[in-house]
Amino acid sequence: MKMDTNQKVFGWCFIGCGTLAQKVAKQLLPSGQHKIVSVYSRSYDKCAAFAQRVGAAACHLPEEAMQTPGVDAVYVVTPHTSHFAYARQALLLKKPVLCEKPVTVCSADAEALVRLAREQQVYFAEAMWTWFAPAANQIKAWLDAGEYGTLRRFVLNCHVDARWYAPRVTNPNQAGGALLDMGVYPLTYMVRLFGKPDRGTCTGHVSKGIDWDEEVTFHYASGFTCSTSISIKDLLGMEYLLIEGDKARSCLFQFHQGGSVKLKRRQGKTEHVRGKCDYLNEFNLVANEIREDLTESRYVPMQVTLDVMAIMDECRRQMKLVYPFEMQ
Numbered sequence: 001m002k003m004d005t006n007q008k009v010f011g012w013c014f015i016g017c018g019t020l021a022q023k024v025a026k027q028l029l030p031s032g033q034h035k036i037v038s039v040y041s042r043s044y045d046k047c048a049a050f051a052q053r054v055g056a057a058a059c060h061l062p063e064e065a066m067q068t069p070g071v072d073a074v075y076v077v078t079p080h081t082s083h084f085a086y087a088r089q090a091l092l093l094k095k096p097v098l099c100e101k102p103v104t105v106c107s108a109d110a111e112a113l114v115r116l117a118r119e120q121q122v123y124f125a126e127a128m129w130t131w132f133a134p135a136a137n138q139i140k141a142w143l144d145a146g147e148y149g150t151l152r153r154f155v156l157n158c159h160v161d162a163r164w165y166a167p168r169v170t171n172p173n174q175a176g177g178a179l180l181d182m183g184v185y186p187l188t189y190m191v192r193l194f195g196k197p198d199r200g201t202c203t204g205h206v207s208k209g210i211d212w213d214e215e216v217t218f219h220y221a222s223g224f225t226c227s228t229s230i231s232i233k234d235l236l237g238m239e240y241l242l243i244e245g246d247k248a249r250s251c252l253f254q255f256h257q258g259g260s261v262k263l264k265r266r267q268g269k270t271e272h273v274r275g276k277c278d279y280l281n282e283f284n285l286v287a288n289e290i291r292e293d294l295t296e297s298r299y300v301p302m303q304v305t306l307d308v309m310a311i312m313d314e315c316r317r318q319m320k321l322v323y324p325f326e327m328q
């Protein structure tokens, strides 16, 4: 999605300047459609080095970064355990917030943020980039239009070796583990495609304070069930979506970053929708929604975020997974 070139460049405050912040900055800045106005991270040296590279002001305090003149929205891109505090601070300052996934560690905190955003009438969205991209939305549109016919098979495997990505991924003190780091993608997919389940079941492998893999099944009153298999230590890294009915099928590798997708009909023409799942597309759409004065994203509605957070709470309850900072 391109932006109107007459539009003012959109100003971001980045809270966090780690692995993802750097990747996002690399996509946003060359576009000329976004600028990073201010940055905060706890280590001032790292913050200053990043700020210098991206032409932003390095700030000693998060509120200073959020209130820097020219900031149109705050992007929270820190480990999960700190999302709540930073997002809350920004919403209290009436700043629109795009907050990385998962928005919080537990559903009670997510509910509090959604309540606050509604009270403040400020935009608040989870940065679930998969759903800002065309592929996922197209699959949902095909499903809703009955293009697949009666569903026969649904496979959703989210197996990646994420251990190397950043130390937070396996750190229980930062709510690391498969469910919150990667599971949020397939669970959001299933909620978007089939709605919130009436019941969820989860079995997983927990050791060293985090979950390394799990199987989650959604059960619906109609008798329909769908499952996803999640892992952050699968060396083969198989990430695969298959949705197959008696009329058509789609399959997508690396579905959480899916751009293009095909609808292969049993009879009739194959339809091919081409697109990209990237951060620039996500930030363009979010900037436009904020310009429109929306308080909620069309692409990632707050209720979906809340439903997924409630499911993840339940999965953790069933796996008996409690993070150290939650223990009394």
Ligand SMILES: NC(=O)c1ccc[n+]([C@@H]2O[C@H](COP(=O)([O-])OP(=O)(O)OC[C@H]3O[C@@H](n4cnc5c(N)ncnc54)[C@H](OP(=O)(O)O)[C@@H]3O)[C@@H](O)[C@H]2O)c1
Pocket: 015, 016, 017, 018, 019, 020, 021, 040, 041, 042, 043, 044, 046, 047, 077, 078, 079, 080, 082, 100, 101, 102, 127, 128, 129, 165, 166, 167, 168, 181
């Ligand atoms: N959408 C996607 O494709 C995608 C991809 C990767 C990650 N993510 C999400 O993005 C978030 C950040 O991931 P990352 O891989 O960039 O993490 P990271 O590499 O560990 O970077 C975290 C950054 O947050 C800063 N920070 C600020 N306050 C902090 C606090 N209270 N505790 C810890 N760090 C704090 C850190 O700097 P200081 O230590 O100086 O504070 C650092 O700059 C996570 O929520 C993750 O799930 C999303």
